[in-house]
Amino acid sequence: MTTDMTTERQPRAGWREWAGLAVLALPTLMVALDLFVMLLAVPHLSTALHASSTQQLWILDVYGFMVAGLLLTMGTLGDRIGRRRLLLIGAAAFGTASILAAWSANPEMLIAARALLGIAGATLSPSTLSLVMTLFRDPRQQASVVGIWAGCFVVGAIIGPIVGGALLEHFWWGSVFLLGVPAMVLLLVAGPRLLPEFRNPQAGRLDLASVALSLAAILPIVYGLKELARGGWRPLPVATIAVGLAVGWRFVARQRALASAGADPLLDLRLFHNRAFSTTLGSLLANSTLAGGTMAIIAQHFQLVEGLSPLRAGLALVPGMLAAIASFQLAPVLARQVRPAFLFSGGLAVSVTGLLLLTQSSATSGPLILMAGFVLVSFGGGPLVALGTNLVVGSAPPEHAGSAAGVAQTANEFGYALGIATLGSIGVAVYHARMADATATSVPGAAAAAARDTLAGATAAAHSLPDQLATALLAVARDAFTGGLHAAASVSAVLLAGIALLIVTTLRQLPPIGHAQPDPREEAPATPA
Numbered sequence: 001m002t003t004d005m006t007t008e009r010q011p012r013a014g015w016r017e018w019a020g021l022a023v024l025a026l027p028t029l030m031v032a033l034d035l036f037v038m039l040l041a042v043p044h045l046s047t048a049l050h051a052s053s054t055q056q057l058w059i060l061d062v063y064g065f066m067v068a069g070l071l072l073t074m075g076t077l078g079d080r081i082g083r084r085r086l087l088l089i090g091a092a093a094f095g096t097a098s099i100l101a102a103w104s105a106n107p108e109m110l111i112a113a114r115a116l117l118g119i120a121g122a123t124l125s126p127s128t129l130s131l132v133m134t135l136f137r138d139p140r141q142q143a144s145v146v147g148i149w150a151g152c153f154v155v156g157a158i159i160g161p162i163v164g165g166a167l168l169e170h171f172w173w174g175s176v177f178l179l180g181v182p183a184m185v186l187l188l189v190a191g192p193r194l195l196p197e198f199r200n201p202q203a204g205r206l207d208l209a210s211v212a213l214s215l216a217a218i219l220p221i222v223y224g225l226k227e228l229a230r231g232g233w234r235p236l237p238v239a240t241i242a243v244g245l246a247v248g249w250r251f252v253a254r255q256r257a258l259a260s261a262g263a264d265p266l267l268d269l270r271l272f273h274n275r276a277f278s279t280t281l282g283s284l285l286a287n288s289t290l291a292g293g294t295m296a297i298i299a300q301h302f303q304l305v306e307g308l309s310p311l312r313a314g315l316a317l318v319p320g321m322l323a324a325i326a327s328f329q330l331a332p333v334l335a336r337q338v339r340p341a342f343l344f345s346g347g348l349a350v351s352v353t354g355l356l357l358l359t360q361s362s363a364t365s366g367p368l369i370l371m372a373g374f375v376l377v378s379f380g381g382g383p384l385v386a387l388g389t390n391l392v393v394g395s396a397p398p399e400h401a402g403s404a405a406g407v408a409q410t411a412n413e414f415g416y417a418l419g420i421a422t423l424g425s426i427g428v429a430v431y432h433a434r435m436a437d438a439t440a441t442s443v444p445g446a447a448a449a450a451a452r453d454t455l456a457g458a459t460a461a462a463h464s465l466p467d468q469l470a471t472a473l474l475a476v477a478r479d480a481f482t483g484g485l486h487a488a489a490s491v492s493a494v495l496l497a498g499i500a501l502l503i504v505t506t507l508r509q510l511p512p513i514g515h516a517q518p519d520p521r522e523e524a525p526a527t528p529a
Contacts, residue, residue, distance in 0.1 A: 051107040
């Protein structure tokens with residue numbers, strides 16, 4: 001029986017389990033912090049290492065590529081060799097790769113170190129989440145600590161730019177990579193004492209062909225989505241996504257064949273037969289796509305329209321992130337009396353309200369409306385992110401908890417990349433449409449072409465124009481970009497409302513946390529019409 005889906009009373013955690021949670025919070029926080037701190041470090045290290053623009057992109061992206069591509073594999077590997085063992089191996093690798101990155105002598109060495117960091121980072125998230133579920137057996141405590149675990153990612157995103165900025169102001173660029181070393185050393189020292197070991201004794205050998213297929217499916221899709229977000233719709237990114245989807249179909253076929261032959265697949269597709277698992281996982285994917293993509297556009301709006309520096313733009317997002325952390329902690333308390341379906345859908349209704357508020361902003365209204373809208377979006381998504389992650393992992397049998405954790409984290413990675421690509425494309429399309437007529441006659445040819453392309457291009461073009469014409473061009477361009485934000489927020493609001501309706505329809509039978517629930521290994525019967 002899994003810990004959060006049974007009727008029998010489970011023991012409540014003591015000081016040892018809470019100390020173990022504190023240890024697990026460190027690598028969780030570092031995965032997010034390492035990603036966000038790089039946003040400030042790239043200009044400094046690029047100058048020091050003489051990195052080309054292509055090398056800069058790889059320094060930024062290779063970490064995320066490796067994390068996304070290996071989350072599923074590492075989650076399943078932890079089920080086989082032991083989740084604590086994999087976590088400690090990953091911690092040692094993360095600390096070592098951090099030192100290599102800090103003292104990289106050239107861009108190629110730094111790219112390789114960042115790739116190693118991504119591989120190590122992929123071991124941390126599913127291992128920590130599955131170990132949290134093992135440490136805390138009481139359903140109500142379990143829901144709360146998963147909220148704390150999810151909040152660590154947000155804390156990392158908040159403090160990453162702040163701490164990174166302070167380090168870069170006083171030390172050399174490599175210092176930002178050393179942030180994770182003390183945390184990993186502490187994990188290696190305290191982990192064996194405080195963390196339990198768990199592995200599936202019945203698991204077979206890891207199917208290396210499935211590992212290769214999963215990488216060959218995930219990496220091209222993530223790469224294609226990032227390229228679409230960066231440069232718009234072009235043949236090569238679309239082709240790579242198509243290749244990834246084709247390989248993904250082959251991966252699914254192999255998993256079915258392995259299961260039919262009595263072997264152990266990398267991903268047990270029977271998990272998706274569970275309605276709670278599949279519906280909640282799909283909802284998490286949709287939320288990270290829509291809310292995450294909208295957040296990226298808001299961050300651009302702060303910089304390009306409001307004129308905030310990257311650091312100030314990051315700080316403007318902090319109230320929304322704090323709202324998410326508060327929601328992660330409040331949701332488990334409400335879930336003791338409110339069914340998950342209504343808590344999830346009610347939260348998404350708050351997010352929809354925030355998205356609609358975003359559509360009331362203008363290019364001259366200032367950042368407060370956007371900040372308030374982002375607070376509502378973040379607060380409303382908290383129940384689904386915290387409790388939904390708990391539900392996805394808890395819906396799986398204990399021997400597959402690592403695999404389920406890997407699937408949940410992969411969905412989040414995919415969702416964020418998909419949201420930036422799709423919602424970004426919507427915003428760009430609106431911008432192009434509005435700028436086409438505005439620059440048709442009044443602006444010289446070269447400046448008009450640059451202004452029609454992006455708002456950054458319009459800002460650069462304005463420097464070559466007379467003051468009055470430049471002011472008019474920038475006003476139109478900022479209005480056009482804001483219109484793109486409105487379109488993306490409107491689409492997200494409609495789709496999130498649909499997700500809320502789907503959740504109420506399919507998950508309404510699930511009782512509040514701590515109440516009697518059906519065995520997760522069996523699909524709950526459908527409600528008679």
